[in-house]
Amino acid sequence: QGSQKRSNSTPETPRPKRTLSSRSPYALFSPNSFSPSVTPSQKYTSRSSRGEVVASFGSVQGPSWSGRSGAGCTPKLFGVPEENLTKSYKFMFQKALDVREVLSWRIEELGDVLKNHHHLEEFASVLLPAQEPVTVLGQIGCDSNGKLNAKSVVLEGDREHSSGGQIPLDLSELKEYSLFPGQIVALEGTNSTGRMMVVSKLYEV
Numbered sequence: 006q007g008s009q010k011r012s013n014s015t016p017e018t019p020r021p022k023r024t025l026s027s028r029s030p031y032a033l034f035s036p037n038s039f040s041p042s043v044t045p046s047q048k049y050t051s052r053s054s055r056g057e058v059v060a061s062f063g064s065v066q067g068p069s070w071s072g073r074s075g076a077g078c079t080p081k082l083f084g085v086p087e088e089n090l091t092k093s094y095k096f097m098f099q100k101a102l103d104v105r106e107v108l109s110w111r112i113e114e115l116g117d118v119l120k121n122h123h124h125l126e127e128f129a130s131v132l133l134p135a136q137e138p139v140t141v142l143g144q145i146g147c148d149s150n151g152k153l154n155a156k157s158v159v160l161e162g163d164r165e166h167s168s169g170g171q172i173p174l175d176l177s178e179l180k181e182y183s184l185f186p187g188q189i190v191a192l193e194g195t196n197s198t199g200r201m202m203v204v205s206k207l208y209e210v
Contacts, residue, residue: 108144112163112189116142119191123208128191131162132170134199141202143167145188153186160192160202172196175203182207 082089119125119142129139143162147153158174174192176182184190193206 109164112142112144113165115189116163116191119208123191125191125208128163128166130170131160131167131172131196131202132199133196135196138193138195138205140191140193140208141167142191143189145184145186145190146171147186148173153184158184160190173201175201178203178205179207 082091116128120128125140127140128142129135131141131143141160141162143160145153146159146161148157148159151157155176158176159171160174161171162169175194178194188209191208192202192204193208194202194204196202
């Protein structure tokens with residue numbers, strides 16, 4: 006009783022493929038069985054209806070345009086030359102320094118609004134120790150990558166008064182507050198050690 010030798014399939018002697026029977030589902034549900042008279046699609050470049058008008062509206066077809074004595078005209082910029090693009094420009098491209106300039110200008114602008122609305126005195130620096138209550142200006146930040154909570158709130162001072170320095174905030178003396186990262190606020194409090202500011206009042210925009 007010898008075992009039957011398995012036939013080797015090589016590129017020189019390929020194994021014969023089994024033909025699909027008529028009862029196979031692939032033969033029953035094939036594109037040929039559903040649409041046996043399908044015509045092959047024409048190539049896009051060899052189409053014969055290129056430029057053909059399919060539908061039109063109105064009676065004027067192809068109006069002609071003509072100019073008078075405009076051969077030597079030269080276009081001129083409308084408006085201030087600094088506000089017009091005369092060379093290639095990177096669209097949606099921002100430098101980090103430009104973004105910082107806009108944010109600093111925004112802090113100064115809202116600082117003036119806070120000062121006029123709440124009748125505040127001149128802003129102090131967040132980096133200098135102060136035994137008496139002082140008013141500082143800056144934006145809310147977080148000391149870590151986690152979510153903002155009462156223990157992780159820092160104030161990034163403005164560039165004009167605080168040179169962009171940061172200081173942690175102690176919010177335990179405030180009855181209620183609602184802060185978010187990036188919020189521009191003015192604070193009144195004491196900074197006795199120069200390392201943490203105990204906030205007593207919060208002025209929002």
